[in-house]
Amino acid sequence: MSADLKIKKTVIVSGGGSGIGLATIRALVETGEYNCVALCLNRVQMEAAAKDLESFREQVSFFTCDLRDPEQIRLSVKKIASTQKCIYGLVNNAGIYPFGNLADTTVDVWNETFDINLKSAFLLTQGVLPLIKDNGLGAGRIVSIASTAGILPNQHALAYSVSKAALLHFGKTVAKEVGQFGVTSNIVCPGIIKSPMHETYHETDAKLEEFYHRRGSSFPMGRVGEPQDVSSAVKFLISDDSSWMTGEVLVVDGGRLLQ
Numbered sequence: 001m002s003a004d005l006k007i008k009k010t011v012i013v014s015g016g017g018s019g020i021g022l023a024t025i026r027a028l029v030e031t032g033e034y035n036c037v038a039l040c041l042n043r044v045q046m047e048a049a050a051k052d053l054e055s056f057r058e059q060v061s062f063f064t065c066d067l068r069d070p071e072q073i074r075l076s077v078k079k080i081a082s083t084q085k086c087i088y089g090l091v092n093n094a095g096i097y098p099f100g101n102l103a104d105t106t107v108d109v110w111n112e113t114f115d116i117n118l119k120s121a122f123l124l125t126q127g128v129l130p131l132i133k134d135n136g137l138g139a140g141r142i143v144s145i146a147s148t149a150g151i152l153p154n155q156h157a158l159a160y161s162v163s164k165a166a167l168l169h170f171g172k173t174v175a176k177e178v179g180q181f182g183v184t185s186n187i188v189c190p191g192i193i194k195s196p197m198h199e200t201y202h203e204t205d206a207k208l209e210e211f212y213h214r215r216g217s218s219f220p221m222g223r224v225g226e227p228q229d230v231s232s233a234v235k236f237l238i239s240d241d242s243s244w245m246t247g248e249v250l251v252v253d254g255g256r257l258l259q
Contacts, residue, residue, distance in 0.1 A: 006033075007085060007086050008032075008033060008034055008035045008059070008086070009033060009034050009035070009086050009088035009089065009135075009137075010034065010035045010036070010037060010084045010085060010086055010087050010088055010089075011028055011034050011035070011036050011037070011088060011089035011090070011091060011141070011238060012036070012037040012039065012080060012087070012089070012090045012091070012124070012128060013025050013036055013037065013038055013039065013090075013091040013093055014039045014065075014067060014090075014091065014092055014093050014094040014120060014121075014124060015039070015041075015067075015093040015094030015095065015145075016036070016037070016038025016039055016040060016049065016062075016093070017038060017040035017041060017045035017046055017048065017049040017062075018045060018048075018049065018195070018196045019193070019195035019196055019197065019227050020093055020145060020190065020193060020195060020227045020230045020231060020234075021038065021091070021093040021094070022038075022049055022052060022053075022227070023226075023227035023228050023230065023231035024091055024093065024227075024230070024231040024234045024235070025038055025049075025053065025060060026052075026053065026056070026231070027228070027231040027232060027234070027235045028235060028238060029053070029056045029059040029060060030056075031235070034059070034088075034089075034238070035059045035060070035061070035084070035085075036059065036060050036061070037060075037061045037062075037063065037080055037084060038060060038061070038062050038063070039063055039064075039065045039067070039076060039094070040062060040063065040064050040065070041064070041065075041066070041067075042064055042066075043064055046062045046063075046064055049062065050062055061083065061084065063076050063079065063080070067094050067115070067116050067120035067124075068112060068115045068116060068120075070119075070123055073120060073123045073124060073127065074123075074127065077124070077127035077128060077131075080128075080131070081131055086135050086136070086137070087128065087131035087132055087134075087135050087140075088132065088135055088137065088139075088140050088141060088238075089132070089140060089141035089142065089143070089238050090124060090125060090128045090129075090132070090141070090142050090143070091143045091144075091145065091234060091238075092120070092121035092124060092125065092142070092143070092144040092145060092167070092171075093145040094116055094117075094120055094121075095116060095117045095145065095147075095160075095163075095164075095197070096112070096113060096116050096117065096160075096197070097157065097160050097197050097198075097200075097201075098112075098113055098157070098159055098160060099156050099157060099201070100156065100157070100158055100159060101155075101156050101158055102158055105158050105159050109159055110159045113159035113160060113163050114159070114163050114166075117160070117163035117164060117167060118163050118166050118167050118170065121144055121167055121170060122170065125142060125170075125174060129142075129178065129183070132181075132183055133181050133183070137182075138181075138182045139182040139183065139243070140178075140181070140182065140183040140184075141183065141184055141186075141237060141238045141242075142171070142174060142178065142183060142184065142185040142186075143171075143185075143186055143187070143188060143234050143237045143238065144167050144168075144170065144171040144185070144186075144187050144188070145187075145188050145190065145230070145234075146164045146165075146167045146168040146171070146187050146188065146189045146249075147160070147161075147164040147189055147190060147191075148189050148190065148191045148251060148253045148256055148257055149161040149164050149165075150164030150165040150166075150167065150168045150189060151165070151168070151189060151249075151251070151257060152257055153165075164189075167187070168187050168189070168249060171185050171186065171187040171247070171249075172185075172187070172247045172249075175246040175247035176247065179246055184237070184242065184243070184245060184246040185246055185247065186237045186242070186245060186246060186247065186248045186249075186250065187248070187249045187250065188230060188233050188234055188237070188249075188250050188252060189249055189250065189251045189252065189253065190225060190229075190230045190252050190253060191219070191224070191225055191251075191252065191253025191254055191256040191257075192212075192215050192216070192224040192225060192253075192256070193224065193225040193226065193227060193229070193230060194212060194224060194225065194226055194227065195227060198211070198212075212224045216254070218259065219253075219254040219255050219256050219259070220254065220255030220258055220259075221254035221255050222254075223254060224254065225252065225253070225254055229252055229254075230252050233250050233252050237250065
């Protein structure tokens with residue numbers, strides 16, 4: 001059967017409106033094997049992502065979902081279940097990066113970081129897994145985007161580092177549970193990636209580029225990462241080529257952790 005006639009597998013991507021999430025959707029739909037559902041923070045982000053992926057409009061569906069809100073997550077999963085076919089994969093990509101050390105991290109910042117970086121992954125995985133199990137393929141994929149900060153903590157990023165370490169362990173723990181259903185659960189740990197997350201904390205484009213150059217030049221590969229560097233790894237973990245890999249941590253960091 002040709003690729004055009006085969007039923008495409010559907011992959012849900014949280015944080016799908018920008019950065020790594022948007023690059024992941026593009027990487028998947030370009031293969032012709034997947035449809036994607038992008039969970040976006042708000043309508044502005046969703047419309048920008050839809051414009052970026054205009055040439056793949058038949059393969060991508062967009063939903064707004066505030067991942068801090070368990071009820072919105074529940075309703076989004078319910079809507080996805082009623083509108084999409086062959087749910088095959090979930091990419092837990094959404095995340096925020098607040099600065100703060102032990103002394104100045106507030107309870108509100110801590111809770112919001114864990115709500116988005118960890119609890120949303122738990123709730124999405126919990127809600128989507130039954131749909132994956134029911135896809136008729138006897139297989140599925142879960143990929144969680146953690147961070148090298150979950151392995152080697154970032155200074156002045158307490159809540160972020162701890163939440164990503166927990167997400168890493170979440171992905172491993174889920175792998176032990178879902179393997180019996182033919183579902184894999186793996187983790188990608190990016191290093192510093194050019195993304196809107198970093199744009200938030202730099203006043204000008206010049207300062208942002210100086211940050212990327214300064215940090216990237218210290219890595220063995222001589223540069224910081226692009227979203228496509230990470231999306232290529234995610235595409236591999238979603239593909240059939242990774243069918244006997246589960247509970248693995250794939251570091252994509254240009255050698256940062258070697259320092």
